[in-house]
Amino acid sequence: MTIIIICVMAIVVVALILLIAKSAIAPKRVEALPKLITQGKTQKAIKLSKQLLQKDPKNYMANYYLGKAYLKEGKKELAILEYKHVNENALFGEQLNELDFRKEFAELLLKFNQQNEALKNYILLTKLEPKNAENYFQAGWLYEQQNRYDLALGFMQKAATIDKKHAKAHAEIGLMLYRTKQFSEAKKEIDLAIKLSPDTYSSYYYLGKILKDAKDLQSAIKAFEKAQRDPDVKQKAIIEHGSCFMIAGRYDSAMVDFQRAIDFDKNNEFAETLYARYFLAVCYEKSHKIDKAIEQWEEIYKRNKSFRDVSAKLSEYKDIQTNDNMKDYLTCSNEEFTLICKNAAVNGLSLQVLSAEQKKWGCQITGIVKSDDSWMNVRKQVLLIRFFREPEPIDEKMVMQTIDDMKPLNSTKSYIFSSSGFSQQAKRFAENRPVELIEKQKLEAVLSKAGSK
Numbered sequence: 001m002t003i004i005i006i007c008v009m010a011i012v013v014v015a016l017i018l019l020i021a022k023s024a025i026a027p028k029r030v031e032a033l034p035k036l037i038t039q040g041k042t043q044k045a046i047k048l049s050k051q052l053l054q055k056d057p058k059n060y061m062a063n064y065y066l067g068k069a070y071l072k073e074g075k076k077e078l079a080i081l082e083y084k085h086v087n088e089n090a091l092f093g094e095q096l097n098e099l100d101f102r103k104e105f106a107e108l109l110l111k112f113n114q115q116n117e118a119l120k121n122y123i124l125l126t127k128l129e130p131k132n133a134e135n136y137f138q139a140g141w142l143y144e145q146q147n148r149y150d151l152a153l154g155f156m157q158k159a160a161t162i163d164k165k166h167a168k169a170h171a172e173i174g175l176m177l178y179r180t181k182q183f184s185e186a187k188k189e190i191d192l193a194i195k196l197s198p199d200t201y202s203s204y205y206y207l208g209k210i211l212k213d214a215k216d217l218q219s220a221i222k223a224f225e226k227a228q229r230d231p232d233v234k235q236k237a238i239i240e241h242g243s244c245f246m247i248a249g250r251y252d253s254a255m256v257d258f259q260r261a262i263d264f265d266k267n268n269e270f271a272e273t274l275y276a277r278y279f280l281a282v283c284y285e286k287s288h289k290i291d292k293a294i295e296q297w298e299e300i301y302k303r304n305k306s307f308r309d310v311s312a313k314l315s316e317y318k319d320i321q322t323n324d325n326m327k328d329y330l331t332c333s334n335e336e337f338t339l340i341c342k343n344a345a346v347n348g349l350s351l352q353v354l355s356a357e358q359k360k361w362g363c364q365i366t367g368i369v370k371s372d373d374s375w376m377n378v379r380k381q382v383l384l385i386r387f388f389r390e391p392e393p394i395d396e397k398m399v400m401q402t403i404d405d406m407k408p409l410n411s412t413k414s415y416i417f418s419s420s421g422f423s424q425q426a427k428r429f430a431e432n433r434p435v436e437l438i439e440k441q442k443l444e445a446v447l448s449k450a451g452s453k
Contacts, residue, residue: 033065037072045069060089064096071108080108099128106138115142126155133163140172149176167197175206178213186210201230205237217244235264235272243279251283258283274300274307281313285391290317290331316420325447330389330419338363340447341387348450351383361398362388366409384414394418394437396425403435417443 029052036045049066052059067082083105092098102121109118119142125135140155153176159169174189187210193203208223221244227237242257261276277296284293294317297310305311320327329340338356341363345351351367365385384406388394394416402414416422417438422430430437438446 030059030061030065033062033069037065037069040072042069042072046073058089060086060091061095063089064101076108076111080112080114083108099125102128110138115145118142131162133159133166133169136162137166137169137172140169144172144176149179152176165196167193167200167203170196171200171203171206175209178206178210183210183214201227202233205230205233205240208237208240212240212244212247217248220244235261235270235276238264239272239276239279242276246279246283251287255280255283255287268303274304278308278310282391285313288331288333288337288389290320290327293317319444323444325450326419326444329443329447334358337387337389341365341385344387344446344450345385346450348446349385351385354382359386361390362386366411381412382410384409384411386414386416388416388418388420390418391420393421393423394426395423396429399426399429399435399437403433406434417446419443 029048033045033049036042036048045065046069049062049069052062053066056062063082063085067079067086070076070079070082083101086096086101087105090096090098090101092101102125106118106121106125109115109121119139122135122139122142125132126139129135136155136159140152140159143149143152143155153173156169156173156176159166160173163169170189170193174186174193176186177183177189178186187207190203190207190210193200194207197203204223205227208220208227211217211220211223221241224237224241224244228234228241230237238257238261242254242261245251245254245257258276258280262273262280265273265276277300281293281296281300284290284296294314297313300307300310301314317330320330329337332340335358338358342353342356342365345353345356345365345367349367350370351365352370354366354368355364357364363386365387367383367385368380369383384402386402388398399416399422402416406412406414412434414435415438416435419440421439422437427437
């Protein structure tokens with residue numbers, strides 16, 4: 001019996017020795033990981049971390065250093081998974097400082113556009129490190145991305161209060177004030193941001209937005225040129241630079257910028273690229289290069305089927321692939337367009353043309369009917385015919401202008417042909433007035449009847 005007791009006690013003692021030895025060895029093995037990572041021996045660190053995790057899946061320090069080793073090797077997708085394990089299991093203290101971990105984790109989450117998780121960490125950081133303005137700035141920026149401007153503004157103002165020279169915080173405050181139509185206050189904040197840090201070029205991006213809204217396009221263009229020196233806002237600044245030219249009707253210059261913005265995105269992955277393609281398509285459409293516009297709309301549709309009115313545009317122009325007459329009408333040069341309209345008036349409408357003028361929006365023709373059996377059943381009366389190929393529906397103002405222009409021509413009736421239709425206001429205004437609005441379907445019939453020019 002005594003021998004049995006001695007044997008049992010011996011087994012217990014050996015087990016305790018092994019347990020103590022194991023617990024003594026494990027920390028040393030974990031402590032070896034940061035040295036291996038510092039020395040660049042990341043493969044050894046990864047192997048050792050995995051061995052430790054096989055023995056103890058809740059060894060969050062092994063997860064932490066495994067994540068750091070993956071980061072060193074550029075394997076950020078694997079690193080973020082390890083950091084998430086740490087976030088779920090860690091007991092922060094002497095072994096792992098929570099402040100350091102939260103900063104690393106938040107930055108990593110931002111790189112992977114996991115904004116909600118990043119925001120949680122930055123809010124925690126404002127509590128752990130309440131005198132660090134950058135934590136408030138990042139939290140404010142993330143709220144801003146979610147369009148929660150009231151919360152965003154509060155955090156940005158806190159950042160600017162802690163660090164009165166935080167140029168980016170002042171710039172963001174300016175942008176949010178701008179969005180709420182507080183233009184003078186917004187301009188003051190942007191000007192202060194630029195004064196505090198003239199080399200923080202992202203501030204010029206916001207300045208350009210304010211100047212653009214104020215219709216000061218020349219100054220806005222200069223601001224967006226400076227903003228392009230900041231790689232973080234470069235693509236957006238190029239797009240805005242192009243949009244200023246587009247507003248001014250300088251479509252060739254705008255197209256150069258939009259193409260630059262597209263080329264900037266080598267992997268075709270940024271959301272801004274869709275806007276660059278969309279605005280490039282607008283310029284092509286305005287310049288009557290419909291085939292090229294369709295190419296851009298199709299590229300957008302591949303990535304986002306619900307982006308703006310792209311689906312409607314593709315549907316609207318679908319028939320030009322099979323309808324040569326309409327394709328010529330929409331895509332020919334201005335000189336050719338005048339000939340097409342003149343031919344439509346003569347052969348499609350049975351008119352004797354008195355004048356045919358090229359206009360910014362299309363072509364204007366005056367004429368008289370050839371005989372009593374013409375489609376309008378009017379004799380020897382001067383008619384005003386306007387052909388539009390603008391991409392937007394014709395509005396009420398253009399209909400009013402057409403009626404006003406009839407008087408000096410002694411015209412008794414006018415006809416407006418549009419390839420893109422008419423607004424509801426325009427249709428209502430035309431009722432019971434001497435103007436007839438001709439939609440795309442009837443325009444196609446007239447062009448078909450007229451045949452080639």
